[in-house]
Each structure stands twice: as C-alpha cells, then as structure tokens.
Amino acid sequence: MTNIQSSAVVAETEGPLVPPEPGAATKARPAWRSLNFGPRLWVSAGLILLITLLAFVGPLFYPYAPDQKVGSLYDSPSAEHILGTENFGYDTLAVLMSSTRNSLINGLLAGTLAVFIGVTIGILAGYVGGWLEELLMGFTNIVLAIPSIVILILISISLQSTDIPFLKGIVGLALVIGITSWPWTARAVRAQASSVGTREHIDVAKLSGARTPGILLFDVLPYLASYVVMAWVLQLASAILAESTLSMLGLGPSGTNSLGMQLHWALAFQAVATGAWWAFLPPTIVLTLISFGLLYLQSSLDEVFNPRLRRGKKKNLAAAAARRAENARKLAEQNEREEVTA
Amino acid sequence: MSESMFEKPSRRSFIKLGGVVAGSLALAACAGGGGGNATSTASGGTQPGIGNNGQVGKGRSGATADTLFIAGFQWGAPATFNPLAPTAAWPASANVMQIVYETLLRWNIATGEIMPGLASAYTLDGTKTITLTMQDGVTFSDGTPCTAKDAAATFELGKKNPGIATAAFWSAADAVEATDDKTLVVTVSAKTKNVGQVLRMLTETYVLPSAVFSAIADDKLPTEIMDKPIGTGPFTLDKADQTQVVLKLNENYWGKTVYGGLPVMKQIIHPIFKSNEDGNLKFQAGDLDIMQQFVSQIWKMWEAGKPVGTYLKDKPYYLPGSMPMLLMNTTKKGLDNPVVRKAIATAIDYAAIADTAMSGYSAAVQPSLIMPTGAESKFFNKDEAAAKGWKTDPAAAEKLLTDAGATKGSDGIYTLDGTRLGPYTLITPTGWTDWNAACEIVVKSLKAIGIDAKTNFPQQAETTQSIQGGSFDMACWYVSGVNPATPWARFKDIMSQSEMQPIGKTTFANYGRWKNDAVEAMLTEASQATDDATKKTAYDKLDALYREQVPACPLMYRPDEFYEYNANNFYNWPDEKNSYAPPMFRGAGNTWMYKIKKIAG
Numbered sequence: 001m002t003n004i005q006s007s008a009v010v011a012e013t014e015g016p017l018v019p020p021e022p023g024a025a026t027k028a029r030p031a032w033r034s035l036n037f038g039p040r041l042w043v044s045a046g047l048i049l050l051i052t053l054l055a056f057v058g059p060l061f062y063p064y065a066p067d068q069k070v071g072s073l074y075d076s077p078s079a080e081h082i083l084g085t086e087n088f089g090y091d092t093l094a095v096l097m098s099s100t101r102n103s104l105i106n107g108l109l110a111g112t113l114a115v116f117i118g119v120t121i122g123i124l125a126g127y128v129g130g131w132l133e134e135l136l137m138g139f140t141n142i143v144l145a146i147p148s149i150v151i152l153i154l155i156s157i158s159l160q161s162t163d164i165p166f167l168k169g170i171v172g173l174a175l176v177i178g179i180t181s182w183p184w185t186a187r188a189v190r191a192q193a194s195s196v197g198t199r200e201h202i203d204v205a206k207l208s209g210a211r212t213p214g215i216l217l218f219d220v221l222p223y224l225a226s227y228v229v230m231a232w233v234l235q236l237a238s239a240i241l242a243e244s245t246l247s248m249l250g251l252g253p254s255g256t257n258s259l260g261m262q263l264h265w266a267l268a269f270q271a272v273a274t275g276a277w278w279a280f281l282p283p284t285i286v287l288t289l290i291s292f293g294l295l296y297l298q299s300s301l302d303e304v305f306n307p308r309l310r311r312g313k314k315k316n317l318a319a320a321a322a323r324r325a326e327n328a329r330k331l332a333e334q335n336e337r338e339e340v341t342a
Numbered sequence: 343m344s345e346s347m348f349e350k351p352s353r354r355s356f357i358k359l360g361g362v363v364a365g366s367l368a369l370a371a372c373a374g375g376g377g378g379n380a381t382s383t384a385s386g387g388t389q390p391g392i393g394n395n396g397q398v399g400k401g402r403s404g405a406t407a408d409t410l411f412i413a414g415f416q417w418g419a420p421a422t423f424n425p426l427a428p429t430a431a432w433p434a435s436a437n438v439m440q441i442v443y444e445t446l447l448r449w450n451i452a453t454g455e456i457m458p459g460l461a462s463a464y465t466l467d468g469t470k471t472i473t474l475t476m477q478d479g480v481t482f483s484d485g486t487p488c489t490a491k492d493a494a495a496t497f498e499l500g501k502k503n504p505g506i507a508t509a510a511f512w513s514a515a516d517a518v519e520a521t522d523d524k525t526l527v528v529t530v531s532a533k534t535k536n537v538g539q540v541l542r543m544l545t546e547t548y549v550l551p552s553a554v555f556s557a558i559a560d561d562k563l564p565t566e567i568m569d570k571p572i573g574t575g576p577f578t579l580d581k582a583d584q585t586q587v588v589l590k591l592n593e594n595y596w597g598k599t600v601y602g603g604l605p606v607m608k609q610i611i612h613p614i615f616k617s618n619e620d621g622n623l624k625f626q627a628g629d630l631d632i633m634q635q636f637v638s639q640i641w642k643m644w645e646a647g648k649p650v651g652t653y654l655k656d657k658p659y660y661l662p663g664s665m666p667m668l669l670m671n672t673t674k675k676g677l678d679n680p681v682v683r684k685a686i687a688t689a690i691d692y693a694a695i696a697d698t699a700m701s702g703y704s705a706a707v708q709p710s711l712i713m714p715t716g717a718e719s720k721f722f723n724k725d726e727a728a729a730k731g732w733k734t735d736p737a738a739a740e741k742l743l744t745d746a747g748a749t750k751g752s753d754g755i756y757t758l759d760g761t762r763l764g765p766y767t768l769i770t771p772t773g774w775t776d777w778n779a780a781c782e783i784v785v786k787s788l789k790a791i792g793i794d795a796k797t798n799f800p801q802q803a804e805t806t807q808s809i810q811g812g813s814f815d816m817a818c819w820y821v822s823g824v825n826p827a828t829p830w831a832r833f834k835d836i837m838s839q840s841e842m843q844p845i846g847k848t849t850f851a852n853y854g855r856w857k858n859d860a861v862e863a864m865l866t867e868a869s870q871a872t873d874d875a876t877k878k879t880a881y882d883k884l885d886a887l888y889r890e891q892v893p894a895c896p897l898m899y900r901p902d903e904f905y906e907y908n909a910n911n912f913y914n915w916p917d918e919k920n921s922y923a924p925p926m927f928r929g930a931g932n933t934w935m936y937k938i939k940k941i942a943g
Binding site for chain 1 (some may be wrong): 394549590618619622623638639642691694697698699701702772773775779782783785786796797799800
C-alpha cells in the first residue's frame with residue numbers, strides 16, 4: 001500500500017474532519033472555511049493554471065502556427081522565434097503549445113476514463129460484496145498481473161494501422177492508456193467502499209427505501225470523494241507520462257503534436273549531439289512541470305483532506321486546535337444538557 | 343508486487359517514470375557535451391583536401407600516426423569474413439571498400455567511368471561479349487597468383503549455389519571463359535543483351551581464390567565461417583573482435599607498381615560502435631579519419647573549428663547517388679488514376695524535405711527517374727523535365743484534380759469519380775529517421791490539397807513484405823542507386839512489366855503494379871543500346887512516359903555513401919577542388935588510399 005492510499009484510509013477511519021454540529025455555529029462559519037488551503041496548494045494550482053494557459057490561451061496570441069514552416073532544421077533561437085525551430089522547421093514554441101494542449105487533453109481523457117472504470121468497479125465490488133466482489137476483484141487482479149507497458153505497446157501498434165479516424169489520434173491513445181491503468185484505483189476504492197458500506201448511515205438509507213444505485217451514488221461515493229479526487233490527479237499525471245513514453249518510442253499518433261512526439265523527433269534528429277537544446281529542453285521542462293505540479297497538487301490536497309498530514313503556521317494550527325477544543329466542549333455541554341433533561 | 347511503471351498511480355511510480363524520461367535525456371546531454379574539444383587544430387592550412395573551414399589538425403603521434411581510422415560499415419561483432427555470406431563482416435561484405443578483396447573493374451560515381459581494377463582494360467563487342475585483360479602479376483595475399491581462371495571460377499560459384507549474390511550474374515550473362523591466364527571473356531545473355539547489368543556485376547563481384555573456395559561444399563558456400571580471408575587487396579585481416587576490425591598492410595601487394603606505391607597507412611582500424619551517435623562524436627573529436635555515417639547538420643562540426651570536410655563545399659555537401667521514391671499502389675482506388683498521382687507529385691513540398699528531413703543534403707528534386715547530376719547527367723533532359731514535369735505547387739495540384747472533375751467534400755477531401763481520395767497510409771520502416779520525417783511532410787502536403795493520408799512506420803521486415811506483396815497504399819522506398827546499369831535499372835525497378843507479380847505475390851520490381859503495354863519494348867531498347875546517343879533517345883522516351891503516368895515519384899536525392907573526412911591526421915582528401923578521386927569508398931574509392939598525406943612527420 002502506498003502512502004496516499006493508507007493516508008486516505010486513515011482520513012476516512014478518523015471520521016469527518018469537522019464534527020457535525022447543528023445550529024448557529026455552522027451558519028456563521030461555512031464548512032469549507034475549515035479546509036486548510038495551505039500555500040503549497042496555491043503554488044501547485046498556480047503552476048497547473050499557468051501550463052493550462054500556455055496550452056489553451058497561448059496559441060490565440062502567438063503569431064505562428066505549429067504546422068507553419070518558418071525556418072530550417074534547428075534554427076537557433078532568435079528575436080522572432082524565441083525558442084528557435086525544430087526539426088521540421090516549425091516554430092518550437094508554437095509546437096510546444098500545441099503539444100502541451102494535446103498532452104493535457106490526452107491526460108484528462110485517459111485519467112478520467114481510468115478513474116471512472118476504477119471507481120465503478122471498486123465501489124460495486126466493495127459495497128455489494130459476495131460473488132460480485134470475487135468476480136470483479138479477480139478480474140482486476142488478472143489485469144494487474146499483466147505488465148501494462150506491453151499491452152500499451154501492442155495496442156498502440158495495432159492502433160497505428162487502423163482506419164477508424166476516431167481511434168487514430170490522441171483520443172485513441174488516451175483510450176488505450178485509460179483502459180490499462182485503472183486496476184489500482186479499483187482496488188483502493190473497493191477497500192474503502194467496503195468500509196463505508198458497514199456504517200450506520202447506510203443502514204438508515206436502506207431503511208428509508210433507497211435503492212443500491214442511489215446508495216452508491218449519494219451515500220458511499222461522497223465519503224470516498226477525497227480519495228477519488230487525489231487518484232484522479234495522479235492518474236492524469238501518469239497518463240501524460242505514459243503518452244510521452246509511448247510517443248518517444250515512436251508509437252504515438254501520426255501527425256499529431258505531443259510532448260512525447262517532440263522528444264521523439266528531437267532524439268531522432270540528434271538534437272542532443274548537435275547542441276539544439278531548444279528542441280528537447282522545452283518539452284522536457286514542460287513535462288516535468290506538469291508532473292511536478294500535479295504531484296504537488298495531489299500531496300497538498302492530501303494535506304487538506306487529512307488532518308494528520310496538515311501543517312502550516314503555528315498560530316493557524318493553534319487556532320485550529322482551539323476551535324476543535326471549543327467544538328468538543330460545546331458537544332460535551334450539549335451531551336450534559338441532554339443527560340440532565342433526560 | 344509488480345514493478346511495472348504504469349499500473350499504479352502512486353508517487354513512487356511517478357518518480358520512476360519521470361526519472362526514466364529525465365534520466366535518459368540527462369545521459370544523452372552528458373554524452374553530447376563530452377566529446378567536444380579533443381582536437382587541437384592548427385589554423386590557416388593551405389594544403390589540399392583539408393577541412394571545409396580551411397583547418398587542418400596537427401596529426402597523431404606514435405603508432406597511430408600510420409593508422410587510418412574508419413567507421414560506418416560494421417555495426418555488430420564480426421561473424422565471418424566469407425564474402426559469400428550474407429552476414430559477412432566488413433571489409434568482406436558486399437560492395438564495400440576494396441582493401442582485402444578486389445573486383446575486376448571499378449565504378450566511378452562522379453564521372454560514370456568504369457575504371458581498371460584487377461583487369462587493366464575491357465573491350466565490348468556490341469552486346470555480345472566483354473573481354474577483360476588482367477593486370478600484370480596479380481597475387482593473392484598468400485602469394486599465389488590470381489589469374490583469369492580464378493575470376494571465371496568466382497562467377498561459376500553462382501551456378502553451384504543459387505543462394506549467393508553471384509547467382510544473379512547468370513541472369514545477365516550466358517558464359518564466362520578464361521581463354522588464357524590473362525584474358526577473361528564474358529558472353530552477355532543473348533536474351534536480355536543487357537551489357538550495363540553485366541558491367542555492374544563485374545564492378546561489384548570480388549575475385550576469390552579458387553583454391554580456397556573449390557574446397558568448400560556447394561551448399562556450405564554462404565555459411566562457411568572464415569576468419570582468415572585471402573584476397574588480392576593491399577591489406578590483410580590482423581584481428582577482429584566485437585570492438586574493432588584491424589587490418590594490416592600487405593607489403594607484397596601486387597598493385598604497388600600500378601598505383602605507384604603502397605597505401606599511405608600501415609594499418610586500418612574500424613572501431614565498432616553501438617550507434618551512429620557514438621561514431622559521430624569520435625569523428626568530430628578526430629579519433630576517426632573518415633567515415634560513412636549520417637551526421638545531422640555536419641556543418642556544425644567545421645563551424646566549431648574541427649578540420650572536417652565533405653566532397654562538396656556547399657549544400658548538399660554529398661554527391662547524390664540514390665533516389666528514395668514515393669511508391670504508389672496503382673491498384674488502389676484513386677491512385678489508379680494518373681491525374682491523382684501527378685497531383686500528388688505536384689503537391690509534395692520537396693524543398694522542405696531536402697531542407698529539414700535530409701538535413702540539407704539533397705539537391706532540388708527533378709521530375710525524372712534519371713539523376714540530374716554526376717554519372718547519369720548525360721542522359722537527363724532538362725528542358726523536357728521543366729516543360730512536362732512538375733514542381734511543388736499546391737494550387738496547380740488542386741487544379742489538376744478539379745479539372746479532372748473532382749469535388750471537395752465537407753471534410754476538405756476531394757472525391758473523384760465516386761472515390762474519396764484517401765485515407766491512404768504511407769509506410770516506411772521505423773527508425774529510418776530521415777525517411778520518417780519525409781513521410782510526415784508528404785502527408786501534410788497531401789492533406790493541404792485535399793487528399794487524405796496518414797503515416798505508419800512498421801518494422802522493416804513488415805514494410806518490405808507489404809511493399810513486395812503489394813498490400814501497401816503508398817510507401818517511401820529505395821530503388822537502384824547510381825551504378826553502371828542505371829538509369830535503365832531504375833526505370834526497370836519502377837516500370838517493369840515482365841518482372842511484375844500480381845498482388846499477393848512477392849515482386850522485386852514495379853511494386854506499384856503499374857500496368858502499361860508500351861513500356862517493356864522501351865526498356866529493352868534502353869538496355870540494349872550500345873552508344874550514348876541511342877541510349878539517350880531511349881531514355882527520353884521512357885522518361886516522357888514516366889512523366890505522363892507518374893507511377894512513382896522521387897522524394898529526395900541521397901548520397902550513395904556518406905563520404906566525410908576529418909583532416910586531423912591526413913590531408914589531401916578528395917573533394918571538389920581536389921578531385922583526383924570520387925567521394926566513394928567502394929569501387930574507384932580505393933584511389934585515395936595512395937594519395938592522402940600524413941600531417942605529422
């Protein structure tokens with residue numbers, strides 16, 4: 001078990017972060033204010049936002065298109081082309097922006113797909129249990145046992161010779177990555193779903209006549225939400241890296257820009273040997289920043305959701321501790337009063 | 343727990359994956375930076391045949407001063423030095439530099455001349471016979487004489503075992519006879535009468551000692567392991583292992599009277615590199631004197647002050663010697679129409695291919711199957727090519743389509759006679775970097791004029807199978823390079839009807855399965871022509887038909903061999919200003935061995 005999973009489990013067994021408290025106090029201080037959005041979260045979110053802007057807004061203002069031949073093989077950076085040209089004579093920055101966009105879209109599609117499959121299977125197996133759990137987890141374990149890089153390479157090769165336009169591009173690759181990377185999510189979600197499934201509020205929901213899909217959606221899933229969000233962020237990042245690895249091996253979608261394809265062509269045209277750093281450093285840096293940003297976002301989200309990992313300025317911590325103590329005191333008082341009235 | 347990289351979205355796998363990507367780049371960067379400044383160069387050299395920047399090195403001292411370091415021919419551990427083996431190691435491998443084995447005649451790619459080799463001269467009797475006269479006193483490295491009988495026996499080996507390359511000789515010749523020790527008479531096939539093809543074989547077939555090869559069983563000829571090759575060449579094998587092949591000078595070389603002395607170097611070492619990159623770094627550092635390797639942007643080397651030179655001093659730096667083609671499968675709907683094929687040829691951005699994919703090493707591509715420069719230039723009809731050919735012009739390409747009645751669909755792709763043009767898949771083997779890039783440019787050019795296309799780069803074996811079997815749509819593939827049998831051989835490769843096989847059967851010519859009733863007679867006429875004027879008339883007719891039908895189109899011109907030298911230890915390398923020898927290793931490329939000069943001492 002990795003630390004994310006275990007910490008999420010810890011968060012979940014500890015119960016809700018803020019004690020449910022009816023009355024005036026909740027109205028005065030909304031629940032989200034209690035979430036501790038530390039500086040790490042803002043830095044990572046800012047980084048992701050910056051890269052997203054580069055990918056989606058940048059091209060609107062940049063004068064060169066990514067498929068416009070503006071120079072020759074590896075022209076050095078100049079005033080017009082601040083990152084020079086790459087091996088096809090296209091402006092490297094224009095290609096970089098288009099690559100980043102495609103890589104982000106790919107990561108988003110693949111990551112979302114992986115999380116969707118993983119959560120669906122995990123939550124069904126964990127909550128329903130019995131033979132369905134055995135079946136789904138058996139299947140998951142089989143998929144886990146197959147080295148996914150082999151499947152990825154094989155499917156990508158067969159995708160290249162397909163004639164279905166939908167599967168040719170970045171979408172096809174995202175599908176492949178998505179359907180090979182869900183098993184760990186499924187296993188972790190199953191563990192948590194089976195724990196949530198034994199709680200009292202589920203019994204209440206059952207007694208009030210809710211059906212299984214409704215319970216899964218409204219009574220189980222919300223309790224896993226923090227883990228699912230973090231898993232999604234990680235799946236997103238690993239999908240982007242998986243795409244880069246495949247494309248760098250030359251298995252990427254033909255005629256599409258992506259960070260991995262940029263590295264592929266840079267290596268193929270000996271950018272390293274000829275000293276054309278502008279051809280391989282920018283995609284590497286962007287790739288690193290995306291990975292770093294997402295990983296950082298995930299770990300800071302972990303801190304937000306998991307009080308044990310929470311850190312921050314001492315006075316904030318002290319204030320939070322005081323708040324918790326105050327809550328506990330009120331709760332105790334309330335109990336006392338109830339006892340008295342009883 | 344499994345250690346695979348993708349399955350588990352954890353921080354650990356993340357760092358691992360990131361590490362793989364970043365680590366490989368960092369390693370590559372280190373390797374790139376390391377090899378830079380090993381050579382100290384003396385500037386302002388006035389000697390001939392030095393670096394393109396006028397630089398010349400100071401020369402090596404000690405034992406390696408008399409050693410020539412060469413690379414680009416041998417990539418794995420040498421298995422055997424049996425020249426009949428398909429996996430023979432350099433310099434026993436087919437048609438490479440003649441330093442251990444030699445041929446009867448030598449081809450000069452720059453002039454188109456056929457120069458003396460083991461034979462001092464040859465005479466033609468129309469299309470009937472070729473008579474060769476052997477040089478005086480030719481001996482093998484073991485001291486035994488090499489006579490016309492050895493030469494005749496070498497070709498006879500091709501009859502004994504159809505699996506060796508020499509077997510192809512007998513489709514072009516009917517008989518070989520040594521009338522005496524110094525005279526060899528080759529009877530050209532009465533059926534094909536193709537003198538060019540016979541001459542080509544004479545320039546590419548090593549003469550082998552009959553005493554050695556007659557002792558080998560016929561079926562063992564290509565598989566016999568040899569570690570002590572005996573040839574007529576000026577060098578003998580000293581030692582070979584997985585890191586290098588070392589050759590030492592044969593002081594008793596028969597040719598020292600013919601070539602006015604022995605080769606300049608006492609030893610030749612071919613280090614065996616793992617990749618192009620390793621070799622290029624050693625070359626740049628001056629640890630290699632000459633090599634045959636693709637170097638991206640070689641001008642960076644002399645701009646960095648290295649005494650590196652090429653034959654031509656300006657782009658394209660290398661003499662063109664081969665013509666990678668865009669093959670089109672004429673049995674596929676749409677591509678069966680010559681108008682579409684011509685539109686494709688007109689759409690392609692050849693300048694972009696030459697400039698980027700070929701690193702500038704290609705001259706402007708002409709609408710012809712004849713190489714416009716060098717040996718074949720005498721057959722190239724410039725005016726006809728300009729008047730009836732094509733050049734990059736997307737608007738004209740679209741006009742060709744619309745004039746033929748094509749209509750553009752909502753997806754921007756034309757439909758002609760009810761056939762949507764595409765999607766066509768353009769294939770070439772994976773890892774053939776410059777061709778891969780050229781294919782990407784072709785696909786972009788085609789999409790721009792409304793023909794749907796995509797690239798696919800399978801393994802080489804799969805690509806070959808697809809092309810030879812005819813299941814491809816479009817392919818980037820090679821045809822005959824410049825040799826004594828071209829341009830005829832190239833026309834045959836593209837247009838031959840007699841060698842064409844139906845779809846599904848393996849063919850070695852006319853991969854596009856292009857059908858035409860008139861071309862076979864024209865090909866025969868060209869192959870049987872004896873003088874240049876008749877040949878030119880025949881080639882003009884063939885080329886005109888080619889331009890009308892466009893069964894395939896050249897994408898770029900590539901050098902036959904990448905000839906590049908580093909004047910760190912030797913100077914007086916052949917180049918365009920010092921053109922005593924062609925920029926070759928094979929054939930007439932042996933000439934510079936006797937003419938280069940040592941810098942130190």
